[in-house]
Every structure is written in C-alpha cells, then in structure tokens.
Amino acid sequence: MSIELHILGSGSATPIPGRNPTAQLLKLDQSEVLIDCGEGTQIQMLRFRHKASRIKVILISHLHGDHYLGLPGLLSSMHLMGRKEPVHLFGPPQLKEILDFQFKVSETVLKFPLHFYPTQDAEVAHLTEFCGFDIYSFPLNHRIPTTGFLFKEKPRRGHLITEMLRQYKIPVEMYKEIKAGADFITTDGNLIPNHILVKASTPSISYAYCSDTAPTLSTVNVINGVDWLYHEATFLHELIDRATETYHTTAKQAGEIAQSAGVKNLIIGHFSSRYRDLKPLQNEAALAFDQVIAAEDGMKFTLR
Template sequence: MKFEVTILGSSSATPIFNRNPTAQALNVNERLYLIDCGEGTQQQMLRYEVKASRIDHIFISHLHGDHYLGLIGLLSSLHLNGRKDPLKLFCPEPLKEIIELQFKYSETNLQYPIEYYFTDPLKPAVILENHDVTVETIPLNHRIACTGFIFKEKKRLRKLMKEKVEQLHIPIEFYSRLKKGEDYTDAKGRVHKNDELTTDSAAPRSYAYCSDTLYDERYFNQIQGVNMLYHEATFLHNMLDRARETHHTTAWQAGDVAVKVGAHELLIGHFSARYKTLNDLLDEAQHVFPNTDLAIEGRTYPIS
C-alpha cells in the first residue's frame, strides 16, 4: 500500500525564491491528505503534478498565514473545476469564519460541501478513522493554538497461504474469516490453526507531522516509535534564543526529538528565509540523528 509524502512547501513565515510556505500531500493508498496549505500551494500542486481533485481531506495545523493562506484559493479552484464531493476540513475553529467571510464578499456559493472538524489544541484526539488510516491531533507548543497530526496506517488483513488453502478445499466464503485470523475446522472436525493457513501482513506504518512548535517533551509520548517524523527545524542551534522567543525548534533539537521518540527517519523543514542553502541545517540534525533528510519541494518520501 502506498504511504508517502510529497513536500509542496518548506519555508517558514516568509517565502524566498524557490521555497514556498508549508504544505505537504500525504498519499495513503492513492488517496491524498493535504497537510497545511500555505500561499501558492495550488500552484505548487500544478508544478509537481499533485492532483487537487484527489484530495478529500485537508488538515490545517494553525492560523499563521504561512500554513493556511493558500486554502481559499484552492477551495475556489476546486469549486470552479466542478467538484461536487464533500471535502473534510480539520482545522482550528476560527478558520470557518475566515473562509465564510471571504466567500460572502466574493459571492461564491461552493458547489460542494465543506465538512468542518475543529481541532482541540489542548488534548490529543482521534479526528479521522477510515479503512486506511487513523489520524490523531498532537497538541504542540506554539505562539497560537497549534496541533500536529499523526497518521497511522490501519493494520491490514492477514494474507492467505494460497497453496495450503486450496489443498484443504476451504470454501471461498470462509477466506475473509481466515484473513481476520480465525482457525478453520474441516468436515472431519480437524482444527487447522490460522497461522498455518495465513501470514501476517506488514506492520502498519506511521507519519507524524510536527509543524511549528517549541521543543517540549509533552508531545514526545504520542509520537513514540513513529516511522517517519516530520519536524520543523526553523533555525540552527546557534539561534536557540530566537527559536525560544518565536516558539520554534532548532535543527539540533529536531534531531534530539527523533532520538528521544525512537523515530526510524526524520524529515526536517520550515526553514527560516535567512538560510539560502540548507546544508548546515542538515548537518546539525544528522549529527544528533543520522537518518535525517531535508524536506525538499517537489520530492516524494516513501515511509517505510
């Protein structure tokens, strides 16, 4: 099953040439989950051939402009391109007022419904559960209410050992029960243990998105053992004071979070516009946590 993230924006508060404000498209089993939507996200989607029409879920971490100012334009374009299906929007409550005010004055009556799900910045909650994933909010520590998100793949069904199953002439109708882990009793009353008939499916993977936050151990527990951790790394550690003042994290700290939570991989992003090149940020994080990569726009990172 596909489980990969494409970076659409990697800049912090102000864009610089070739770096856009934050946005990511998570592909889970060919459905796209858009995470944050900075200004220009729809243009980035055109550039990198990420199809807006395949998005049914949008997650907004907080209401600083660099994380949501591309949303109204994207919602409008979906409308103008004929979308009819509902769109689920997970966001801080005031975003509804912002969206409705702008559509009121542009006299836009969306042809599709937006289903709002408001996030609580104070306590973690499961906000979405479907066939493919469970999504939980991660309360972060930023200047304004802000939540990250953790996406956990659903455990897949067990896989039939085809040869064994056919050899025993197990009726096809029973296959779905085998996949769920049941034993099989044949016509002679002999019990065949499930683990002789099926193999386990791959372990479910997880992706944690920690946008703007102060380094704060309170969110570590929730992302323990995550497969891929995206963590902001706005500054180098020599700007720790500035990071604290603005409620951001340094590259060193992002590496340290990855170590403390036992992540498999770390992806850093939300780079300050002051860094024209990103090598120093990568080096610093890798020094603490070697399996670190930079969130580069247009690149897709498989989560394994």
C-alpha cells in the same frame, strides 16, 4: 497501497525563490490529504503536477499565515473548476469564520460541500478514518493554538493461501476467523498453525507531522515509534534564543526529539528564509539522529 509524501512547501514565515511556505500532500493511492496550505500551494501543485480533484481531506495546523493563506485560493479554484465532491476540512475554529467572511464578501457560493470540523489543542483527538488510516490531532506548543497530526494505518490482515485452504479442506465459514489469526484443527485432530494458512501482510505504517512547535515532552509520547516524522527545524541551534522566543525548534532539538521518540525516519522542514544551504541544518539534526533528510519543495518520500 502505495503511500507517498510530497513536499509542496518547506519554508517558514516568508518564502524565498524555490522554497514556499508550508504545505504537503500525503498520497494514499489515488486519494490525497493536504496538510497545511501556505500561500502559493496551488501554484506548487501545478508545478509538481498534482490534481486538486484528488484532495479529499485538508488539515490545517494553526492560523499563522504561512500555514493557511493558500487555502481560500485553493478552495476558490476547486469551485471554479466545478468540483462536486465534498472536501473535509479540519482546523482551528476561527478558520471557518475567515473562510465564511471571504466567501461572503466575494459573493461566492461554493459548488461543492465544504465540511468543516474544528480542532482543539488541549488533548489528543481522533479526527477521522481515511483510506485505512486513523487520523489524530495532538497539541503542539506554539504562540497560538496549534496541533500536529498523526496518521496510523489500521492493522493489516494477512492473505489466505488458497492452496492450503483446499489442502486442509477448511470450510468457508472459518475463513474470517483464520484471517484474524486462528489455527485450524482437522477432523482427525491435527493442528494446522495459522502461519501455514495465512501469508503475513506488510506491517502497518505511521506518520507524524509536527509544525510549528517548541520542543515538548508530550509530543515525544504521542509520536513514539512512528515510521516517519516530519518535524520543524526552523533555526540552527546557535539561534536557540530566537527559537525559544518564537516557540520554534532548532535542528539539533529536532534530531533529539526523533531520537527520544524512537522514530525510524526524520524529515526536517519549516526552514527560516535566512538559510539558503540546508546542509548545516541536516548535519546538526544528524548529530542526534542520523536517518534525517532536509525537506525541499518538490521532494517525494515513499513511506511504503
């Protein structure tokens, strides 16, 4: 299964030409998870050729407008396009009130089931299983209740090597056990080690999404060792006072978090509209962690 991350919006509070508020799609084969849905997300989807019909799960981190104002529009378009398939929506409890009110005053009765699951920002929570992944929310440290999201692929089992199964005359009823890691003992007492019988699978993958937040130690523990981390880096460190006051992270701090959490790759985003050139932000994060890329709208990352 291919796993890709598509950036639809990499900006913060206000958009600038070419940089929309936050939204991204995690593509797990043919199914997609939409993570945050800033204003203009559906236009970005058209621009980058994404079909809304592939979105099965939507995760909203918090209720600042740059993370969810595109949602009523996207859901309305799904309705107008005749969607029948359910959407599973996770977000802060008041998101349901906002949507219900919008649909009430517009006299819209959605043609598809919208299943809403409230999130909380007190502790780590398992939200759902989707396409072989466990999806968790975890608390971030922002001005209003905010959660990050963690995607952890379930352990992948190896593939049985058919020729070897035949060669050692292994009974079918043992296949499950062998796939799970057991060795085999032949009738004359020879031990056939598991690695002869099973081809190792590609390792499981993990992805963590952190926007918006002040740098926090508890986050470092949750995202420890992930393969890919998307972390906000709204400001350069020269604006640390502004970052602290608004519960945001600087590029330097984002690099330090990636480094302390021992992640493998860092993508920074959620940039203030004051920055047109992203090089200084990327360079600043790279001082602590050099596997870093500054996100731009339309970028695609192949996570595996």
